Amino acid sequence: MNGAPHIGAGFTFIRGDVYARFKRMQGFNVLFPQAFHATGEPIVGAVKRLEKGDKSQEQAFKIYGASEKNLKDFVKKGPKFVAKFWKKRWIEDLQATGLSIDWRRTFITTSMTPTYSRFVEWQYNTLKARGYVTQGTHPVVWCPKCRSPTGDHDRLEGVGESPTEYIIIKFKLTSGEMLPCATLRPETMYGATNIWIDPDVEYVRAEVNGEKWILSKTAVKKLKDQLKEIKIIDKVKGSELIGKACENPVTKTKIPVLPAKFCDTEIATGIVVSVPSHAPYDWIGLEELKADKAQQKKYNIEKIVRAVEPISIIATEGFGEHPAKEICEKLGIKTQKDADKLEKATESLYKKEFHTGTCKKNCGRYAGMKVSEIKEILVEDFTDEGIADKFWETTATVVCRCKTKCHIKILENQWFLKYSDPKWKEQTKKWIRKMKFYPEDARKQFDSTVDWLHDKACTRRSGLGTPLPWDKEWIVGTLSDSTIYMAYYTLAKTLNEKKGKIKAEQLTDEVFDYIFFGKGDAAKLAKSSRLDKKIIEELRNEFDYFYPVDMRTSGKDLVQNHLTFFIFHHIAMWDDQERWPRSIGVNGYVNVAGEKMSKSKGNFRPLRDLVKKYGADLVRINIVASNENMDDADWRDESVQTYNSRINYLFELASELKKAKGKGRKEGEGKTAQNRNIEMYMESRLQELIKSVTDSYEQMKFRSAAQSTLFGLTNELKAYIDRMGGVANCNKNILAQVVEAVIKLIAPLMPHIAEELWASMNKKSFVSIEKWPVAQVEKINKKIMQLEDTYKKTREDIKQVAKLAKADNHLCLYFATDEELEYFRASMENLKKLGFKKISVFKSTDPKAYDPQDKAERAKFGRPGIFIE
RNA sequence: GCCGGAGUGGCGGAAUGGGUAGACGCAGUGGACUUAAAAUCCACUGGAUAGUUAUAUCCGUGCCGGUUCGAGUCCGGCCUCCGGCACCA
Numbered sequence: 001m002n003g004a005p006h007i008g009a010g011f012t013f014i015r016g017d018v019y020a021r022f023k024r025m026q027g028f029n030v031l032f033p034q035a036f037h038a039t040g041e042p043i044v045g046a047v048k049r050l051e052k053g054d055k056s057q058e059q060a061f062k063i064y065g066a067s068e069k070n071l072k073d074f075v076k077k078g079p080k081f082v083a084k085f086w087k088k089r090w091i092e093d094l095q096a097t098g099l100s101i102d103w104r105r106t107f108i109t110t111s112m113t114p115t116y117s118r119f120v121e122w123q124y125n126t127l128k129a130r131g132y133v134t135q136g137t138h139p140v141v142w143c144p145k146c147r148s149p150t151g152d153h154d155r156l157e158g159v160g161e162s163p164t165e166y167i168i169i170k171f172k173l174t175s176g177e178m179l180p181c182a183t184l185r186p187e188t189m190y191g192a193t194n195i196w197i198d199p200d201v202e203y204v205r206a207e208v209n210g211e212k213w214i215l216s217k218t219a220v221k222k223l224k225d226q227l228k229e230i231k232i233i234d235k236v237k238g239s240e241l242i243g244k245a246c247e248n249p250v251t252k253t254k255i256p257v258l259p260a261k262f263c264d265t266e267i268a269t270g271i272v273v274s275v276p277s278h279a280p281y282d283w284i285g286l287e288e289l290k291a292d293k294a295q296q297k298k299y300n301i302e303k304i305v306r307a308v309e310p311i312s313i314i315a316t317e318g319f320g321e322h323p324a325k326e327i328c329e330k331l332g333i334k335t336q337k338d339a340d341k342l343e344k345a346t347e348s349l350y351k352k353e354f355h356t357g358t359c360k361k362n363c364g365r366y367a368g369m370k371v372s373e374i375k376e377i378l379v380e381d382f383t384d385e386g387i388a389d390k391f392w393e394t395t396a397t398v399v400c401r402c403k404t405k406c407h408i409k410i411l412e413n414q415w416f417l418k419y420s421d422p423k424w425k426e427q428t429k430k431w432i433r434k435m436k437f438y439p440e441d442a443r444k445q446f447d448s449t450v451d452w453l454h455d456k457a458c459t460r461r462s463g464l465g466t467p468l469p470w471d472k473e474w475i476v477g478t479l480s481d482s483t484i485y486m487a488y489y490t491l492a493k494t495l496n497e498k499k500g501k502i503k504a505e506q507l508t509d510e511v512f513d514y515i516f517f518g519k520g521d522a523a524k525l526a527k528s529s530r531l532d533k534k535i536i537e538e539l540r541n542e543f544d545y546f547y548p549v550d551m552r553t554s555g556k557d558l559v560q561n562h563l564t565f566f567i568f569h570h571i572a573m574w575d576d577q578e579r580w581p582r583s584i585g586v587n588g589y590v591n592v593a594g595e596k597m598s599k600s601k602g603n604f605r606p607l608r609d610l611v612k613k614y615g616a617d618l619v620r621i622n623i624v625a626s627n628e629n630m631d632d633a634d635w636r637d638e639s640v641q642t643y644n645s646r647i648n649y650l651f652e653l654a655s656e657l658k659k660a661k662g663k664g665r666k667e668g669e670g671k672t673a674q675n676r677n678i679e680m681y682m683e684s685r686l687q688e689l690i691k692s693v694t695d696s697y698e699q700m701k702f703r704s705a706a707q708s709t710l711f712g713l714t715n716e717l718k719a720y721i722d723r724m725g726g727v728a729n730c731n732k733n734i735l736a737q738v739v740e741a742v743i744k745l746i747a748p749l750m751p752h753i754a755e756e757l758w759a760s761m762n763k764k765s766f767v768s769i770e771k772w773p774v775a776q777v778e779k780i781n782k783k784i785m786q787l788e789d790t791y792k793k794t795r796e797d798i799k800q801v802a803k804l805a806k807a808d809n810h811l812c813l814y815f816a817t818d819e820e821l822e823y824f825r826a827s828m829e830n831l832k833k834l835g836f837k838k839i840s841v842f843k844s845t846d847p848k849a850y851d852p853q854d855k856a857e858r859a860k861f862g863r864p865g866i867f868i869e
Numbered sequence: 870g871c872c873g874g875a876g877u878g879g880c881g882g883a884a885u886g887g888g889u890a891g892a893c894g895c896a897g898u899g900g901a902c903u904u905a906a907a908a909u910c911c912a913c914u915g916g917a918u919a920g921u922u923a924u925a926u927c928c929g930u931g932c933c934g935g936u937u938c939g940a941g942u943c944c945g946g947c948c949u950c951c952g953g954c955a956c957c958a
Contacts, residue, residue: 037958039958040956040957040958041956041957041958042957042958045957138955138956140956141956148956149956150956151956151957152957153957153958154956154957160954162954162955347870351870395870411956414956441873441874441875442874444873444874445872445873445874445952445953447873448872448873449872449873449953451872452871452872452873452954453955454955455955456955457955457956459956460956461956462956463956477956478956478957478958479955479957479958482958555952556874556951556952556953557952557953557958558953558958559873559952559953560872560873560952560953560954560955561953561954561955561958562958588951588952589951589952594880594881625894626881626882627881627882629874629875630874630875630951630952631874631875631882631951632951634881636880636881636895638895638896639881639894639895641895642894642895645908645909648908649909703882703893704883704893707883707892707893707894708893711893711894712893715893793923794923796923797922797923798922798923799912800922800923800924801921801922801923802922803922804920804921804922805921805922806921807921853921853922855922855923858923859923863923864923865922865923866922866923867922868921868922
C-alpha cells in the first residue's frame with residue numbers, strides 16, 4: 001500500500017475479474033474479494049524518506065496522483081494514514097476499471113484490522129501446536145551500527161549479496177597457537193604447502209572457545225556475532241610469524257608461514273592457506289617469492305622457500321600436473337597484483353576442478369573420489385575431528401545505508417516455519433499433483449519450489465504487522481502473515497457489518513477452531529466468548545459454504561514464495577483436503593511497448609490514467625488479451641484501436657439487425673438451397689467457437705478467447721453477411737443468435753460495452769448475469785463446414801488462376817464428388833459475382849465434359865479442377 | 870553460482886503424446902471509395918528461384934551436434950533473456 005495500481009497490477013486483477021465474471025455467468029455464486037496488505041517495511045520506509053525530503057520518493061507518490069498537500073499529510077500522519085489513503089485510491093481505480101469485487105469483504109492487514117491480527121495469532125498458535133514452527137539460529141547480513149539485519153533495500157552497496165560459509169582449517173604452530181585459515185575449498189588441504197600472512201599487518205592473539213587463535217582484528221569482530229566466545233589477548237605483527245612452522249591438521253605434515261601481500265584482512269580470518277598447484281593466487285605468490293631473494297633474506301627464509309614445492313592433488317581432464325600454473329600462463333598472469341585476471345583464473349579453475357576433478361592418491365581416504373561428491377562429507381569429517389570450523393562471510397562487500405560495512409551475524413531465537421519437514425513437503429507435493437495450474441507450465445515451478453524450500457524465518461523485528469502471540473518482541477513476517485487470508489474473506493462481510501460489536505479478543509482461538517474446523521460447540525463458545533451464538537454460526541456457515549479457494553491468480557514472481565506458502569499452510573491448517581486450494585493462475589509482468597515500465601523512464605502507466613484515456617473496457621481487453629502464458633505481457637497504446645474498430649462494427653450490426661427479413665428455415669418459402677447451406681455453416685461455426693472460447697476462458701487463456709470471439713467469430717459473421725448479399729437478405733434468427741452469442745462471449749472481458757450492446761438489442765436484462773452459452777455440439781455439421789471451406793478456398797483459387805490466365809470468358813469447374821457439384825451449383829449466384837461470362841460445372845468423370853486441358857483428372861475431394869479461357 | 874521458465878517473420882505472438890512452421894492480430898505495400906483526410910473495403914506480405922492455373926524446388930523456429938522416414942517439438946553440449954534464491958514484498 002505505497003501507491004495506486006499501475007497497469008502491471010491491473011493486468012493481474014483484471015484477469016481475476018474476467019474469470020469471476022465468466023464463472024458468474026456459468027451460474028456459480030462467485031466470491032471475488034480484494035483486501036490490502038499493509039505490513040512490513042515499505043510504507044514505514046517511504047514515510048521516513050519523505051521526512052528526509054527524498055525527491056524520488058515524492059515523485060513516486062506524485063506519479064500516482066498524490067498532491068503536495070497529500071505528501072505533507074503522509075509525513076504528519078504517518079504510515080497507517082498512507083496505507084488508508086492508497087487503499088481508498090485503489091478501490092476507486094479498481095471500481096473505475098469495472099472489477100466486480102465484493103467490497104463488503106475488504107480489509108487492510110494486519111494490525112490495522114485487529115480481528116485480522118487475531119486471525120494471524122490463531123494461525124500461528126495452531127501451527128506451533130502442530131509443530132510447524134520452531135526456533136533456531138540463522139545467519140543474516142547485519143549492520144553493526146544499526147544493530148539490525150540489512151535487507152537489499154537498506155543497502156548502499158551489495159544488493160543481492162548473501163551469506164556464504166567459509167571453512168576454517170586450524171593449523172597449529174609449535175607454540176600450540178592456531179592459525180585459522182579460511183577456505184572455500186577444504187578438499188585442497190592435501191595440497192597445502194605453506195601459510196600466507198601479510199608481514200605488515202597487525203594481527204591479534206585471541207582466545208576463541210578456549211583455544212588460542214591468531215587472526216585479523218576484523219575477524220574477531222565478526223566472529224563475536226557468530227556465536228563464538230572470544231577474547232583478545234594481545235597484538236602480533238605478521239612479520240613475527242614469518243618462517244615459523246605449523247602442522248597441517250589434515251596431513252599432519254609441517255609447513256612454513258610465508259609472506260604475501262594478497263591476504264585481505266577484510267575477508268574471513270585474514271590468514272590464507274596456500275595450495276599452489278590448484279590456486280592461481282598461491283602459484284603466483286610462490287613464484288614471486290622464489291624470485292625475490294631480498295624478501296627471503298629479510299625474513300631469513302631462503303632455505304625454507306627453496307624447499308617448498310607445489311603438491312598436485314586433483315586430476316582434471318584437460319589439465320596436467322599443476323593446473324594453476326597452466327591457467328596463469330594461459331592468461332598471462334605474472335604478478336599477484338593482477339587481481340582481475342587472478343579472480344577470473346581462480347573462478348574458472350575452481351569450477352572446472354569441482355565439477356570434473358578427481359582426488360589423486362595422496363588425498364587420504366578420499367583418494368579416487370570425485371571432488372563434487374566428497375565436498376560435504378569432507379567438511380563433516382573435518383568438523384567431527386575438531387580441525388575445522390565455520391566462518392560466515394558476505395558473498396561481496398555490503399554497505400548499509402548508514403554507510404557502515406556489514407558482516408554476517410548469526411541470529412539466535414529466530415522463529416522458523418519448518419518447510420523442510422519431509423512429511424509436510426510430501427503432502428504439499430502430492431496436492432500439487434492434483435491441483436490445476438494455468439498455465440500448466442507453472443506446476444513444475446511449484447513442484448521444484450517445494451523441493452528446494454527449507455526452513456523459513458517467519459518473524460522480524462521491525463515494521464508494521466502482528467506480534468507473534470507467544471513472543472511479542474517478534475512480528476510475524478510479511479510473507480508469513482498472508483498465507484491463508486482467503487479464509488478470512490468468508491468472515492469479513494459479517495465482521496465488517498458488525499464492526500464495533502465484535503471485538504477482536506472475543507474471537508478466541510476456540511472460536512476460530514469452531515468456525516474453520518467445526519471443532520467444539522457453538523452454545524458453549526457463545527458463553528465463553530460473549531459472542532452471539534447466531535453470529536458464531538453465521539461465520540461458520542459462510543466459511544463452510546464458500547471454502548475452499550477455487551482459484552487464486554497472481555504474478556509469476558510470487559510462485560516461489562507467496563503462492564507456494566499458500567498451499568503449504570492450507571495443508572498444515574486443515575486436515576480435510578476439501579478445504580485445500582483447487583487451482584492457481586499465474587501471469588507475467590507487464591512491459592510498456594516492449595520496455596520494462598519504470599518511474600524514471602517516463603513510460604509508467606498508472607491504471608487510472610489509462611482508464612481515463614481509453615475507458616475501462618479497452619484497457620481491460622488491451623492488456624488481458626496481450627498475453628496468456630508466463631512471459632511478460634505488453635501494453636501497446638496503438639493496439640487499442642484494433643479492438644475499438646471491432647466494437648464499432650458490432651454496434652453497427654446490432655442497429656442494422658432489424659433490417660434482416662427473418663425468413664423461415666425451410667427451403668421453398670423464398671429460400672434457396674444456397675442460403676440454407678450457408679445458414680447451417682454459420683450455425684456450425686458458431687457452436688464450434690462457443691466451445692473453444694469456453695475452453696479458453698476455463699484455462700484463463702483470455703487472449704485466445706478475445707481473438708476467437710472478436711476476430712474469429714466476427715470474421716465469420718462478416719463472411720456470412722457477404723455471402724448472403726447483405727444484412728437485408730440474412731436470416732434474422734441466425735444473425736441475432738450469433739450477435740447475442742458474441743456479446744455474451746465478450747462480456748467478461750468488456751462488461752460495460754457488452755451491456756450497451758445488449759441493451760441496443762432491446763434486451764431488458766443485464767448480460768453480465770445472463771446464462772453463458774453452452775455449445776450445442778449436435779448442431780455442428782462437419783460436412784457443411786468442409787463443403788463451405790472448399791467453396792471459399794476454390795473461389796480464391798479461381799481468382800488466382802484468372803489473374804495468371806488473364807482470361808474471364810469461360811470458367812470450368814470439375815468435381816470429384818456429387819456433393820461438391822451440388823454445393824457449387826447451389827452457390828452459383830455467388831459464383832457469378834466473380835464476373836465470368838459463362839460458368840460450367842462438371843463431374844470430373846463426365847466423359848462429355850468440356851475439358852481442353854485435362855484438368856478434370858486432377859480434381860480431388862476438396863480440390864476441384866479449374867480451367868479458365 | 871543454484872532452481873525454474875523462455876528464445877519462432879518488421880512487431881505481438883499461433884502450432885509441442887514428433888507429421889503442411891508462421892494461425893489470429895499489428896505494422897507495411899498496392900488498389901477501391903473520397904475534393905482531401907480519417908474510417909472502411911479488396912489484394913499482397915519469411916527469403917530465394919521458376920511458373921497459364923489449383924503450384925514446384927531450395928533455405929529458414931538462438932548456436933553446435935545427435936536420434937528419426939520425418940524435429941520448432943525428443944536427446945547431449947553451449948549462448949542470451951526473464952523470475953526466484955530466503956530479514957524486500
